[in-house]
Amino acid sequence: MKTKNSDQDWLKDAPTLAKISKENPFTVPYAYFESLNDDLKTLATLQSLPLKNEEDYPFPLHYFKHLPERINDRSAIEATRNLSPETGFQVPDIYFDSLPERIKCRIERGKEIPSD
Amino acid sequence: MQVEDFEILEKFSRESTRQEAFNLLINKYQQKIYWHIRRLVIDHDDTDDLVQDVFIKVWKNLPNFRKDSQLFTWIYRIATNESITFLNKKKLKNNISLNDSGGRTLAESLADSPYFDGDKAQMKLQKALLTLPDKQRLVFNMKYFEDLKYEEISEILGTSVGALKASFHIAVKKIEQILSHSD
DSSP: OOOOOOOTTHHHHHHHHHHHHOOOOOOOOOHHHHHHHHHHHHHHHHHHOOOOOGGGGGGOOHHHHHHHHHHHHHHHHHHHHHOOOSSOOOOOOOHHHHHHHHHHHHTTOOOOOOOO | OOOHHHHHHHHHTTGGHHHHHHHHHHHHHHHHHHHHHHHHHHHHHHHHHHHHHHHHHHHHHGGOOOSSHHHHHHHHHHHHHHHHHHHHHHHHHHOSSSSSOOOOOHHHHHHHHHBBOHHHHHHHHHHTTSOOOHHHHHHHHHIIISSHHHHHHHHHTOOHHHHHHHHHHHHHHHHHHHHHHHO
């Protein structure tokens, strides 16, 4: 007597599928399993090595508490450094051309910087 | 001669033979686990990564393994969970990618694979399988290709035998419909 839900019941419902070879169509690179065997054993050996404790890598007190704040500050400073003259403060025309001369005057003569 | 699981566990419980036990476990299960994962994720390189992840998890968790399940179903469960997690991440990555660099779909991996040696009918079958939901494909693979018993699949997946039978039969009908309507 045929049992209900037999493992082979599907055969009558799927004649096209039943004709297809069940042989494994996938392959692996040459000598893959030999190298996998070695790789896995090596990984297991590495995993079995004792890990260093956190105490072996000391860091300042509250380091992680203040880290986000310090990262934000650093980002703000970097952003300021990257401002181009067009987007930030501006100086008069040829300001930097005359600056060395004016500094020199200030140092050597102790006089007021001549106006341009 | 293949070593029994209880011998592996017994050796693993002793520090002096732990590495030997793990080597025996690798020798016994690496190919079964490889093919179980490969049929799900299709790509060889992805499979290779996952196989290594699975055995590392086995190594780390074997000391806590409770013998209320069989060793082989426990390892299969880890492999299955890793594969499903991988597939979910892959889908998410492909969905949010705005360009072609998001990774290939399983169908593309199958079509491009240098490590597929099947005939046209086998390729059609694999393509048809990729139209199934991952969990249904998983049940189909375990029953059809890996020839596991429903009771074993039930222990691995934590699903009732009745639900597995229903899932397998639905998968077979879908596959048959696709195959019989294709050229």
